Amino acid sequence: MVDTCGGRNAEGWVPVERRWLGLDRRSLTPTIMVAAIAVLLTFVVPLIDRAVPQDDPIRAGERLDLGGGIVVTPPAGWELESGIRVGDKTTVPVTAGTADAAFSGDG
Template sequence: MASASPDSKTGHSRPPDWVPVERRWWGLDRLTLRPALIVVAFALVAHFGVPAIDAALPNDDETSAGDRMLLKKGVSFVAAPGWNIESGIVEGDEPISGSLPRTTVLTSGEVSFTVTVGDFDGDLRGLMEQLEKTTDATNGSDGFHITSDAYGIRSADGEDGLLARYSSIDADGALAVFLHDGTGAQVTSTGPAGTDEDVVEQVAAMILSVEFGEEESA
């Protein structure tokens, strides 16, 4: 078993899995970020490569009108009705013990909607630029990339954000970011080109419903 090592500045012991601040980004060790994102990329390929299987599965955990999805750091958003909850917690169904998730995933047919929260000590533009660099470095030429300039948006509760097109050779989508008091929310939605306009409007409404509230107590 690895033993704790002393901090050179404070003299206090550090846990064996301690990660220096300069190596952390979005709540993760930057040295392990690349393989993690590659796993996500493979998951996306699997999702879009087997739509027939997905369509055959029953959606037994669908969102209802007005459902608010809760995440860590006090972040939440209003889910469009009729979407399948792949992972996430609806307000009112919070666990008695344990914490809320950092990531929530909803799907509607071949369209996915993902919200991830984490710490970020830069500004909003810096967060979007970091995500662009990360996707360019980790996704192949056929994978998802930010493919447009980011432009300003504002959520329903007045939170400033940025939105950019996020696409691959055979799928399209959007990537949005919000930042509030050191907490970032990354919103990604992807689906096939020519997605139904009603679904696109639902995605837009969910993006603009992102809110930052008080973080849940431990």
Template sequence: MTIETTKMRRRHRWVPADRRWWGLDRRTIVPAAIVLVTAAIMHWAVPWVNERVPFHETVTAGQTMTLDDDVVFTPPAGWGISDGVRTGDPEAGGSYPKSATVFDGATSITVRSGTFEGTSAALLRKLKTTDATARVRTLTSTSTPITTASGVRGVISEFRDVRNDGAIAAFVADGVGVEVIINTPNTTPTVRATAIGQVLSSLRIEGAGA
């Protein structure tokens, strides 16, 4: 490389003062600003809009939802579906997911299924020690037996914090464990509490004995 070539390259990189802002080439400012604005929109604006767009997928009367391990439950009519699929509408490959969540306002019910060899009480004790369930550590020490309309037996334990009431229930039948997490504001109206009870009662494990 000759001295003359080096000088030419330096002159090529040099930007005249009338084309600089704060020492930066004005030609690079607009493209850089576009990149920054796009990144900001993707990071903040899109999630913000997504949270505020009304959710229109709602449960119709009598509609059921199916999870893996042949777990089926009936959500209340009019509630929204934020996770999971309806019965008869499996995922790609014909399989069903292991969890589903339905909601009404600030109240939500999440149902999860999986393999579990043990009792409902043992499953509930296990769930109390995991970090995967919201506010599990505030559960009361007592648990109450519960039986679904199809005869699946389980246990349920309530919890409470400053703003929310809720409960976590565990059911086991024929090696299948089902976890139900209920989160609802302290001011939950009676009609919504009744709907929660109906969801618990509707839960069944197809083919499992009582």
């Protein structure tokens, strides 16, 4: 029989031997793991992202190949994030409708 009035046999009651600072010891390991992952995603990953340089500026007159003879000329000084420059050697040929390009500016 389960005593629901807060007695020693109440469901959810944790004996003092399994508590640390008033917390159930069984829940500390998962809590610490979740906190470590949160710290990793909040502080460590952005720190690594800022440490790795992403510097691939587009020079004046450079064009990006979108496949099928379609090219785009982004503004000079912007950063190329993904895409293939016209004249770059690639292992996979670019066909129409399969290529894309991404570039960004300061604004």
